[in-house]
Amino acid sequence: MIVKTPSKVILFGEHAVVYGYRAISMAIDLTSTVEIKENSDKIILNLNDLNKSLKLNLKDLKEIEPNNFGDFKYCLCAIKETMDYLNIEPKKGFELNISSNIPISCGLGSSASITIGTIKAIGKFYNKPLKDDEIAKLGFSVEKKIQGKASVTDTSTITYKGILEIKNNKFRKIREDFEEFLKSCKFLIVYVEKRKKKTAELVNEVAKIENKDEIFKEIDKVIENALKTYNKEEFGKCMAKNHDLLKKLNISTPKIDKVVDIGNKLGFGAKLTGAGGGGCVIILVNEEKEKELLKELNKENVKIFECKMVY
Known part of the structure; x- marks a missing residue:
């Protein structure tokens, strides 16, 4: 079995x-x-x-x-x-x-x-x-x-x-139009580098940031916009905006930022995913520029995984 x-x-x-x-x-x-x-x-x-x-x-x-x-x-x-x-x-x-x-x-x-x-x-x-x-x-x-x-x-x-x-350790499943939109999207997961800190350490460091609530409210606005768009270019911009806000929480790294920049330039958008301090970037693929995107990513000594949503 x-x-x-x-x-x-x-x-x-x-x-x-x-x-x-x-x-x-x-x-x-x-x-x-x-x-x-x-x-x-x-x-x-x-x-x-x-x-x-x-x-x-x-x-x-x-x-x-x-x-x-x-x-x-x-x-x-x-x-x-x-x-x-x-x-x-x-x-x-x-x-x-x-x-x-x-x-x-x-x-x-x-x-x-x-x-x-x-x-x-x-x-x-x-x-x-x-x-x-x-x-x-x-x-x-x-x-x-x-x-x-x-x-x-x-x-x-x-x-x-x-x-x-x-939200608040509870969840709801998002279906219909937004789910259908994401089914049509192609993503790359890029394993950039080993994480330098554990999740708990990163969470504790974020807790000390004085204006964190302002940043979280901005992230929530990004989510609101992302849930309303069924356009890959606009969705990619939401990803890039979320990454910029995560950088203000000091959880990104220079190498993560470099891979995100490549994803924003040659894909529709990119961001780190997870707690940060290293780890992975997710890129929304622009299939017209995919070969160039892969070529640039391969120069960075990263591991690349093509993925789609499972439903």
């Missing part, structure tokens, strides 16, 4: 969302894959991209503390949470093979994607498939247990797919 799960990108509103303002997130087709198959009496977890494996006895599962298992912690916690929720006493073991083409630790929801994929796989394996509402709640619970605190953004976007508006 194979479960493929998308990742996510923040189109607008990172950091502002921490203070109760809106953010717009989108599920994208960079995916993780969880394959589950029966095993006699063990639980075997294989992280194929890291070339790491873990074997556990079935009876040990209830006693373990996932946070003590490093790279395996998200999938172990997802297994435990799902089995507890479904009231499963495992009589047969299983092997999970996990792989992903999502860059890690750069704001694309790689851990949430694997978490949601594992929850779905366990439900299907034991013939107790879960509804989206159940999957999203379990995913949020896993992230909260592993991280200490969590946002609904990653797990909800990856579960429900499409476009979500996040």
Whole structure:
């Protein structure tokens, strides 16, 4: 049994969302894959991209503390949470093979994607498939247990797919015209550089900025305009404006800014996505200038991923 799960990108509103303002997130087709198959009496977890494996006895599962298992912690916690929720006493073991083409630790929801994929796989394996509402709640619970605190953004976007508006840790799905418009858009995710700081550090630094609320209000106006336009050129300008406001929060870097400038010049628009301090840029592609865009980006020693919305 194979479960493929998308990742996510923040189109607008990172950091502002921490203070109760809106953010717009989108599920994208960079995916993780969880394959589950029966095993006699063990639980075997294989992280194929890291070339790491873990074997556990079935009876040990209830006693373990996932946070003590490093790279395996998200999938172990997802297994435990799902089995507890479904009231499963495992009589047969299983092997999970996990792989992903999502860059890690750069704001694309790689851990949430694997978490949601594992929850779905366990439900299907034991013939107790879960509804989206159940999957999203379990995913949020896993992230909260592993991280200490969590946002609904990653797990909800990856579960429900499409476009979500996040506010006060609640969400609504955006459909119809705006969703149709974004289906027609082609994006590049550009992994620019390793993040120099963790999200929590960046959030704490933004908290010290005196005029942050003025900046967040400006970002909210950008979101309002972006939701009303179905024109790629105007939407790209909204992305560029959001990036300029994020620069005022001191979360960009010189290399991120350089890639954003290339995206603004040869695409319809660009911005950093995620907490900042490095990581990724999202570019709305102008297909008439795409070859030139790729040529310029390739000079910057970056990794480029073509993506579309998953719905």
